[in-house]
Structures are given as C-alpha cells and as structure tokens.
Amino acid sequence: MKMANGQDRQTDSLSDTKKSLGVRLRLARQMKGLTLKELAAQSECSESLLSKVENGKVLPSLPMIHRVVQVLETNISWLFDEPANDESAIFRKGTRPFITLDKHKGTSKGLKLERIIPFKDGHLLQCNIHHLEIGGKSGDTITHEGEEVGYILAGIVELTLNGELFQLEAGDGFCFRSNIPHSYRNLGEEAASILWVCTPPTF
Structure with missing residues (x-):
C-alpha cells in the first residue's frame, strides 16, 4: 500500500x-x-x-x-547540514529544520530536535526545542564542554544530573555545567517539549 x-x-x-x-x-x-x-x-x-x-x-x-x-x-x-547562507535574525514557525534520531534500543528514543538557531559559524549559542514522544529519552548520559539552560514547555520530564533525579513540569527551568553527566526522559502520558540552550554550540 x-x-x-x-x-x-x-x-x-x-x-x-x-x-x-x-x-x-x-x-x-x-x-x-x-x-x-x-x-x-x-x-x-x-x-x-x-x-x-x-x-x-x-x-x-x-x-x-x-x-x-x-x-x-x-x-x-x-x-x-549546511551552514545558513543568510544573515536573517528571524526564523518562522514551520520553516525551522528538524533532526530526528533513530530509535535505538536502550539509547535515544522518540527524540526530535527542532533547531531554533540554524547552525552558522560565529554563533555563540545553540538553541533547540527537544520534542520527546511518550516514553522518549535522550539515552545514555552525555558530557561535553559548556553550559546548559532549559525550560519545560510541555509535559513532565525527568532530568538526571550526575545520578540525581529531578522531575520537572511545564514552567520549570534548569541550568548546569555541560561536563556534569546528564540525561533526560519523558515521564508523562503525553508528548513533552523542552526549550534547550547551550554554549558553545555542539549541535
């Protein structure tokens, strides 16, 4: 069919x-x-x-x-993807690129990244919306250089920082150094979304 x-x-x-x-x-x-x-x-x-x-x-x-x-x-x-070719400061709804990751057993699952700031040399920040399906998760712990800031837009999310668990709901925020082992998953019965900013850009 x-x-x-x-x-x-x-x-x-x-x-x-x-x-x-x-x-x-x-x-x-x-x-x-x-x-x-x-x-x-x-x-x-x-x-x-x-x-x-x-x-x-x-x-x-x-x-x-x-x-x-x-x-x-x-x-x-x-x-x-290719770097942005223009100097536009505005990125309209429906025109932003998405990155969908494969659903590997035991690793990333049900995770899609909506890029708010298109990749371009010279940007000091990286900003995506992390969309998590029901049961979606980042997978194993992540560490890299920089700093992370996030805001829960929708749903219930469990954020793990160096083995400590935090349950976050829409309206909650977080901030931590990126070299702290971290991971996250959707705990709720509906899709979850996180506005996530980090520096320096890695994704």
Whole structure:
C-alpha cells in the first residue's frame, strides 16, 4: 500500500539525512587519520554500528554523537547540514529544520530536535526545542564542554544530573555545567517539549 505524500517526504528526508551524515562522518574521520576501529574504540561505541552510520544505514544516538564529535573535534551541526547562507535574525514557525534520531534500543528514543538557531559559524549559542514522544529519552548520559539552560514547555520530564533525579513540569527551568553527566526522559502520558540552550554550540 502506498504511503501518504507526507509520509513519503518524511521517509525520504530521513534517508537523505542518514546518507549525508555518513559521508561527512567518514570525511571527518579520515581527516583525523583514524580507522573505523580506532574511532569506535575512542568514542566507546560498536565498530559495526559506526560502520552502519558511515554507510547511511542508521543514525547514531544523541550520546554517541557527542562522544564521536569530541574525538573528531568537530561540530555536530556540521555533520547534519549546511551552514545558513543568510544573515536573517528571524526564523518562522514551520520553516525551522528538524533532526530526528533513530530509535535505538536502550539509547535515544522518540527524540526530535527542532533547531531554533540554524547552525552558522560565529554563533555563540545553540538553541533547540527537544520534542520527546511518550516514553522518549535522550539515552545514555552525555558530557561535553559548556553550559546548559532549559525550560519545560510541555509535559513532565525527568532530568538526571550526575545520578540525581529531578522531575520537572511545564514552567520549570534548569541550568548546569555541560561536563556534569546528564540525561533526560519523558515521564508523562503525553508528548513533552523542552526549550534547550547551550554554549558553545555542539549541535
């Protein structure tokens, strides 16, 4: 049975994202002079999974992306799309890019990032809306350089900071250093959304 046009476009877009990410990841790895096995070991991930990512078969989880780009010393946004070409300060509803991550068992699940600030060299901030489906989560803990600020727009979210659990609802906010191990998940029975800002830009 043929899918609806919207579903066709969404599937094509995800497929294109996988292929583009794979090409860029392989290029970044080769520029660092690393073999697939070496990158997998240094980023603490499966060599077979990394191979699938480079071949455009799957998208990595959010924690895995952070570990890989730290080893490669690059920016996550560069892996996903081209820098913005204009100087516009306004980003209209319905025109902002989304990044949908694959639903790996035990890792990122039901997580979609809506980019508020398009990636561009020179930006000091990164801002996304993290949309979490029911049961959605970031996956394993994440650490990197910088500072995080967030505001719960909708739903009930559990934020874990260095092993300590915090239950947050719409209207609650948070702020912490990015080198603190952190993860989050949707605890509620409806979708949750988090306005998330960090510096320096990583995604």
